[in-house]
Amino acid sequence: MAAETGAPPAELVISGWAVSSPYGLGRAAFAGGLASGRRAIAPLDGADWPVPYEEAGLIPGFDIKAVLGRKGTRSMDRVTGIAATTVGMLLEEYGTGLAADPESTGLVLGTSGSVQSIMDFTRDALTGDKPYLVDPARFPNTVMNCPTGQSAIRHTLKGPNVTVSGGAATALLSLQYASRLLRGGHGRALLAGAAEEFSVQRARLERVADHGGAAPQPLGEGAALFLLQDAADARESGRPVLATVLGSRFRAFQDTARAGTALERCVADVLAAAGATPDDVELIAPGTPPGLLGKQEESALDGLTGNRLPVRSLVGDAGAASAAFQLAAVLAEAEADPRLVDRLTLVTAVDRDGTAGALLLRLA
Amino acid sequence: MTTQIPALDETEQGQIKDIVCDILELELDEVTDTSLFKEEHDADSLRTIEILASLERTFGITLKQSELSRMVNLAGVYAVVAEAKAQ
Structure with a gap:
């Protein structure tokens, strides 16, 4: 249960971050890759990945058992492994003192779960000798909150x-949700962000999805x-203030136009x-989707002169993790460029299902 | 009338041990015929259901959930599977 924490927070800040990306595990690989402008998309091995794509941005050599060990990973799916790994990295680097107050430390994770796990489990039920001859250990993977729940259990986060x-x-929605939880006193420190996996089934679905006509x-x-x-x-717990969250806004749209x-x-x-x-915005990390959606985003940001x-x-179309990578890129850029101190930055997203969002931060 | 239940051969016992060790995340030499899944190997109820479900799939047998109470160690599992195969 979330502890009562008294007065609502006056100023919400980002005081740490972690990333697992097609550049590798960790912030250094991500920041270095972005700074060099190197494309982290590589040819796919068709034997491992029978998909209608020639290349993808995979986390290089990601192996759940190698990263997390054998305990509790036998039935873990890829998105859960990626989430648990990234939560672990964040806590390892910035988690000092949080373990002392596990009930006030929570996780708000953006994910739609694993479409691969859902389809595999359903197929086993349909193709096995009996419908119930499935692997029960894989059932938890079929619900979308599996990565969030498993990550919290593994790392003893007992808050929301x-x-x-x-x-x-x-x-962006995750950060908004986490901000609201903190303002409501439902926790003192929240890990917020998003995770996505590459999978055969995701690739097949994305191949036939609408990409704004592109x-x-x-x-x-x-x-x-x-x-x-x-x-x-x-500050009290000795963590750096990397950015202040000034706010976010979301709107729905019915037509892409x-x-x-x-x-x-x-x-x-x-x-x-x-x-x-608009002139105060020094740096912008847009979602840059292809086709009409991307043109719509560009037109919306037309009046902004920031880089x-x-x-x-x-890094490719990272699905649910797209805006998380954009925000991570902003923080990596801020760390490398002292001119960005006290400047504003904007992260934007337009989703094909009809959501537009913008997050405003002041960099520190 | 008494029926003699044929014991499992070594291959079948080996298959069962592989299944149990895989599910309980143990090395083969960590488990003996009499070491207890729950008390000695930290198995919880989902793990024992997994073992049961995996045995059903592997051997094409049907196991009643009531048999779980006997499947506390490898010896117990061997006996339960041998009986189910004889039916």
Whole structure:
């Protein structure tokens, strides 16, 4: 149960982050890869991955048992392994003191679970000698909150445990949800972010999905998680303040042709609420989806002169983890460029299912 | 009338041991015929159901859930599987 924490946090900050990406495990590989501009998308081995794609942004050599050990990993699926690994990295680097208060430390993870696990389990039930001759240990993988629950159990996070799903905007929605939990006093430190896996079934589905009238782009995978807490708590526990969360806004759109208008309103509203102007935004990490959706996003950001950070073109379409990679890229860039101190940054997403979102941060 | 239940051969016992060790995440030499799954190998109820389900699939047999109470160690599992195969 979440502990009562008294006064609501005055200022929510990001005080740590971790990433597993097509550049490898960890922040250094991610930051180095982005800085070099090297595309992290590689040819796929058709024997391992019978998919209608020639290349993808896989976490290089990711092997669940090698990373997490043999205990508790026998039936773990890929997205759960990626999530648990990334949570572990974040806690290892920034988790000092959090273990002392496990009930107030929680996880808000953006994921839609594993479509591969869902389809495998269903197929076993249909093709086995009897419908119930399935592997019961794989059943938990078929629900979307499996990665969130398993990660928290593995790392003893006893606070709120929430799974959020919202396509390309997922990570922005996760951060919004986590902010609300903290403001409501339902925890003192929350890990928020998103995770996605590459799989045969995801690839086959994405191949035939609508990509704004454009050809499908290579898929990516990975996870990025951010430690969210009150600024005073962060300083007290010796964690760095990396960025202050100024707010986020979301809008729904029915037709793709209205996505730009929806995003434009999100951006205008979140800037107005922070008392900022478009000129204050120094750095922008847009979702850059292909086709019409991408053009809509571009038009919405037309009035903003800040530098654009390319992410998707380098790591692929990371699905639910897309905006998490964009935010991670912003933090990596801020760490490398001291001129960004106290400057504003915007992370935006437009999802094909009709969600537009914008997150505004002040970098520290 | 008494029926003699044929004992499992070494291959079948080996198959069962592989299944149990895989599910309980143990090395083959960590388990003896009489070491207890729950008390000595940290098995919980989901693990024992997994063992039961895997045996059913592997041997094409049907095991009643009530047999779980006898499947506390390898010797118990061998006996339960031998009986189910004889039916």
